Structures are given as C-alpha cells and as structure tokens.
Amino acid sequence: MAAVKPLLALNWKLQKGPRETFEWSRKLLEQLPEELSADLAVIVPAVSLQSAQNALSSSLVAWGAQDVSAHSKGAFTGETAAAWLAELRCKYAVIGHSERREYHGETDAIANQKVKAVQAAHITPILCVGEKLETREAGTQVEYTLRQLEVALDGVEITDEGSLVIAYEPIWAIGTGKTATPDDAEQMGNAMRGFLTKKYGADSSAKVRLLYGGSVKPDNIKALCSRQNVDGALVGGAALEIDSVLAMLNALN
Ligand code: 13P
Secondary structure, X not given: OOOOOOEEEEXXXXXXXXXXXXXXXXXXXXHOOOOXXXXXXXXXXXXXXXXXXXXXXXXXXXXXXXXXXXXXXXXXXXXXXXXXXHHOOOOEEEEOXXXXXXXXXXXXXXXXXXXXXXXXXXXXXXXXXXXXXXHHHHOOHHHHHHHHHHHHOOOOOOOOOOOOXXXXXXXXXXXXXXXXXXXXXXXXXXXXXXXXXXXXXXHHHOOOEEEEEOOOOOOOHHHHHOOOOOOEEEXXXXXXXXXXXXXXXXXXX
C-alpha cells in the first residue's frame, strides 16, 4: 500500500437505479464507521447520480459516474457532458472501462478525449486499462497496458491528487472469480508507476493512485492492496452488498 490513503471505488455497473441508490446509500451511512480506512466512492449509473448526491452529500462517501461524453455539447444523443457531472458534484468519472471498450467500441484515443474532458470539469478520471487473456498468456501484458496508457494520457497533465486515478483491470479477472495474484497486481503497479515517473517526474507520479480491479472481495482485498503501487481497488460484484463493502473497509484498516 502506498503512503496515500487507499481508494475503494464501488462500480455498480447496470445494477442499482435511482431508488435503490438512495436507499442503499442511506443504509450504508447508518453503518459506516466515523473514520474510514480508505476513501470510499460509489460509481453509479448516470440516472442514479442525483440520488447519490441526495443521499451522500455531507458524508464521507463520494460518488462518481461510469462514463462521460468526450464532447461538451451538441448532437450526441444519449451522452452526458462532464460539466453536468460536475453540477451533480461527482468527484470521479470512470473512463475506458473494458465493458465500454467491448460493447461500445471505445478506444484509447476516445479515453484520451474523455480524460481531458473530465479534468477540465475538475472531476478525477479513473482511467481503466488492462489486457485480455490471450495477451496475458502471450506474456505481453505490461507492454500492452503501458501502450494503452501512452495513448490515453497523451497531452494529459498531472497537477494534484485529483488529476488522475488509474485502475488496472485485467479483463480475464473481471466478473470471473479469477483474481490476479498480488504479485501480478504489484508487477503492473510497478510498471505503471515507472511509466508515470518517466512521463511526469517522481513528484507528479506519486500523486496518481493506482487501483487494481477484477474479482476483488473481502477475503482478497488486503493481500492485493498491501502491495507496492496498489493504492486501492475498483470493485464490481462485491460492491453491491453493504456487508461486503464494510468487510472490505475493515480489511483495509
Ligand atoms: P468484478 O469485481 O465483479 O470482477 O468487476 C470488476 C470491475 O469491472 C470493476 O470495474
């Protein structure tokens, strides 16, 4: 674990609508300890953001979006502008999740535009990268993932801790129950930190939190997040139940 406080980001995907978001969040607050071992954020569907804000403002829990438009305005049916996420006080926006890449054709070049769009709205991008199984089996996962970063971070600046979070989510570990080992997560964390240090210098690189995601659960989060350059987790399935979230927070303590 790095010197910075870890970040536990709960990616609800297409799982909780506005009503459930509000009720779940209120229940969570009733059970949350007064001091948290990690920064905690719920990453909710766009239509649930208002509910998250209603339930969680003036609490320790932040909220964020699962995607954002690369554009600020115009004829882009179905899209959501970064400035509107800021109106709803989103702290984070996930960008380039592998499910967006697979089902919606997102590329690293699009992720690059989106990172810049949310930074301009003072929202922290959580940029997702990570390889498919065949790339891991070929042993080229580090080159592959750093290449994703190279394109997605082209022209992107780091000024403070809010500038950027990166989540390494190997696709073969998402929703499969197959977790990368702590060694795998650390190997990629070290490689990404090296990349950032070369690109931005050590001071700026240290401002970026590096998360691991892919079948993270209460019983493996501690082993993963106690490694160097694994500064937290982006969690899907295990983020849906309050007990599981509390257990993960406890494990990070
Ligand atoms: P799971 O935790 O369900 O594997 O999902 C990971 C993920 O995609 C988080 O963004």
